[in-house]
Amino acid sequence: MQPRFDFAKASPESYKAVFALEQYIRNCGLEPRHIHLLKLRASQINGCAYCVDMHVKEARHDGFSEQWINLVCAWRESPLYDARERALLEWTEAVTNVAQTGVPNTSYEEIRKHFSDEEVVKITTAIGTINVWNRLCVSFRSQHPIDEPAQAA
Template structure:
């Protein structure tokens, strides 16, 4: 039995900055599908079952197809994702695997051309935010709860 406590229960102020980031993302120009692809793929990489559960469900609610979620971890081997989405997923992996050097210049430059400066900044902030949430979820052993329908 784990004696870990959820951060928001112990010190609600500790979550304040994270909530502000989420509010920023909610008001951003990011499409719901772009946000959820970032959140699901990052949660897959970081092994955060809690976030993976939430964001997979959110993706479905926002119109994402089950097939694409099922193959998301192997997105490079499919033709199910648009050029924009493939670039977003490449950036997502670069940030999640930050120890490999982050987003390389050629990817960043392609993203800047395709998305423009403002959208690119919003994409990066979404990627950074879900990585932080994943680290909170994994560190405190948050668990996905079974839903009965």
């Protein structure tokens, strides 16, 4: 797979607008673990290798365990995530897949048990923001860096 072009260079104004949303999300008061979860899960759903790679590394850097990071893709089958995280992951999936499934009342009811109206709006804005990044990176085939391959022991 070859990159198509650098979208940030092609339209710096567009990049700055999306980055301004990103800055807002980073500073809006949401818990970092929740931001990591929703970014990683949405990026997995959208098949964005660039963003999955980045968000795994960021979560690891911020001290989250390999197990916590690795099981995001199978969160429904793991007891690792608490009720708030599970509601957030369910909401992330519903909002990310809105064109296919809509946003079910059950997802809304669950997230409302754990987060205030203001938090739900901030979470939904964060989900929308990572979906914009995913669409840019997937559409223009942004390439993640290649780390040194693991050596067999």
